[in-house]
Amino acid sequence: MSIDLFLYSYWNTRLDTTFLRYLNTPELMFASVNMSEILTSLLGFAALSHLTFRIINYLIYNELEEMDGAPLWSLPILFLMIGVLILPIRGGLQTIPINQSNVYFSNKIYANHAAVNYAWNFMHAITKHVDADQNLFVEYxxxxxxxxxxxxxKPLLLSDSIQRPIFNTQKPNVILIIWEGFTGKIVGPMGGDSLITPYFNKYIKEGLFFSNFYANGDRTDKGLVSLLSGYYPQPxxxxxxxxxxSKKLPLLxxxxxxxxxxxxxxxxxxxxxxNxxxxxxxxxxxxxxxxxxFERKDWNSKWGVHDHVxxxxxxxxxxxxxxxxxxxxxxxxxxxxxxxFPGKYRFGKNSETNKFKSSMAYTDKAFGDFVAFAKTQDWWDNSLIIITADHGHPLPKNQGxxxxxxxxxxIPMLWLGGALTNTGVVNDNLGSQVDLAYTLIDLLGGDNxxxxxxxxxxxxxxxxxVHYVFNEGFGTINNSGHIxxxxxxxxxxxxxxxxEEILKSQGKAILQTTYQDFLDK
Structure with a gap:
């Protein structure tokens, strides 16, 4: 229950088998919760265990001495009662057993998630379709x-933009910065608070900014595969x-x-x-x-060294x-x-949102210092720096x-550097992480x-x-809307x-095709 309670606020899904993928590195898995949450969980577990023991001791153990041995004929009744328990487990005598759909009642997904029994959901994930080696998303x-x-x-494979040529040199140096959780919700030119990432906002005016860019998944492991292999992640x-x-995947x-x-x-x-x-x-x-x-003194308490290091x-x-x-x-x-991170929390640390915003401001400063250094080097005029995110983020939460x-x-994506032909340009084409490798290799004259x-x-x-996935669904976006x-x-x-129907069909076809490719690997 405690794992479900705390991880839900970060992953937005009820307890399933997702956390099992991280058991080989438990110290990093628990980095998604802070110490106060862990202590609260342990104290709650201890208190509940003690209460359960006292109740059982009072209701059962104190009466054992006065209880007679059960007659032999009661054994068949016991087994019958155990068998009858299958009925509430499956939800009755109907043809189709209960599943999560039975408790979905609201247009608000949070309310539906709250109605799902976490223990049942976890066992269902283990025993049912989650780990099957078959395509779970066959629609056609x-x-x-x-x-x-x-x-x-196919209509989207060639570059026909008036922005070409993109580069003023044939083989620029390339630096790809993948910024943890860098959501568009904190970037001024994308409608966010302009005070959080002032350095990034400033450099947008000096580079080529992709204002309609999306992550294809919701975790770092999914974002890396999308960016570096041009490969759609799997729910x-x-x-x-x-x-x-993974060894069969291409890599940038x-x-x-x-x-x-x-x-x-x-x-x-x-x-x-x-992995x-x-x-x-x-x-x-x-x-x-x-x-x-890196030296241990430069680490934070969980993940590794601070970004400026x-x-x-x-x-x-x-x-x-x-x-x-x-x-x-x-x-x-x-x-x-x-x-x-070391230093001042610009937005304070009295809430998760303010700590998140402060950490983004800190990394923005580290990024700004890095770009300032790069501009002083003789290789700057022949270089391209690409800044984007591994995934978006639920924070800061928008109303509704x-x-x-x-x-x-x-998520944002910015191309910066002396290798760009034109600067201060905005590319508002719809795009996502899986498109980066394909596009970059083409622009560099390679085989994509x-x-x-x-x-x-x-x-x-x-x-x-654009198509993205999460544990219990997908999103599909085109220039007319999204689902x-x-x-x-x-x-x-x-x-x-x-x-709506066009986007549903498109999303289902993309998911079926890409998931089948995953199974065939």
Whole structure:
């Protein structure tokens, strides 16, 4: 119960098998809750256990001496009663046993989630479809689903934007910064509070800003696969945690290596978390750096080193760097719960929202200092810095916001650097993480055919779309509106625009096709 209670506020789903994927790194799994929550949970468990013991002792144990032994003929009755218990477990004698849909009663998904029994939900997730090796999302014959997906994707594969040429050099150095939980809800030009990320807001005017960009999943392991492999994530599963499957994925660094790039990956935390290390190895990356290269004094209490320490190390490496062109991937972590960092909390720390905003302001300063350094280097004029997020964030909460609405998945993406032909430009095309690798490799003159699910971010076709997933559903967006679809309700829980049925069909075809590819890996 305690696990369900605390993780729900971060993951927005009732207890299922998701947390089991993180049992190999329990210290990082518990980083999603703070110490006060853990202590409250333990005290509650102890109190409940003591109360249960006292009640059982009073009602049963004190009466044992006065109880006669049960006659032998009562055994069949006992087994019969045990068998009868199957009826309330399945919900009655009807053909279809109960499931979560039976308790969904409201248009507010939080109320529906509250009605679900967490213990039943967990056992259902273990014993039923969650871990089945079959396509759980079949809506069409396989050939039709694939044809539909190709119909959506093919018009969007070529760059036909008037913004070309994007680069003024053939092979710019590339630095990809993946900012933990960097939601569009805190970025001024995206409608957020302009005081949270002033450095990022300033650099938007100096770069190429993607104002309609989305994450494809809701966790870091899903965001990495989307960004680096151009691969759609799966509801309730994570391909990065399955080495036999993840080794078959393309990786951006492999394509960059073929074009002569020297590749590095930096993360201030444990590379074993989420099987990240296995996913990255043997994929064209020359150096992979994790928490082992940093001193323990520079760590926060949970995840790894503070972001400014990470950027300082990269700055030192860049000062010594003699290999060009280079491709560096940087994954930050300070803006993850519990939002710990040195220095002043600009928005205070009296609430989770204010701690989150303060951590974003801290990372924004570290990012701003890094860009200021880069501008002083001789490689700046031949370089591209890409800043985006691994996923969005439920904070800060907007009034009336539906769980897993597009606003939670909308993230910034900014291209910055001397390699850009034009600056101060906004690209408002719909796009998502799976499109980055496909687009970048094309712009660099490489072969992007291994990224089979991406579309081109500089395609002006009006049929652009975005698709994202979460544990119990998906969202699909086009230029006319969006839907958020819930697997349990088996219907849309939020609709905007007049193309609900078209978006449902599109989302189901994309999910069926991409999930089948996951199973076939």
């Amino acid at each position: 014959p396989p050939e039709k689903a694939l044809t539909l997906f190709d119909t959506y994707r 309730k599963k994570s391909i990065i945690k399955m080495p036999m499957k 660094s492999q394509s960059m290596k073929l074009m002569g790039y020297h590749n590095s990956f930096y993360y201030g935390g444990d590379l074993n978390f989420g 990240m290390n296995t996913y990255l190895h043997n994929k064209g990356i020359d150096e992979i750096y994790g928490s082992e290269i 990470l950027f300082d190390r990269i700055i030192e490496d860049l000062k010594q760097n003699k290999q060009h062109p280079f491709f560096k991937t940087i994954l930050t972590l300070t803006s993850h719960e519990p939002y710990e 916001e539906v769980f897993n609405a597009p606003s939670r998945f909308k 055919s291994s990224f089979e699910f991406g579309t081109h971010l500089f395609n002006s076709n009006e049929k652009q779309f 958020v679809y819930d697997f349990i309700k088996k219907d849309a829980i939020q609709v905007e625009g007049k193309e």
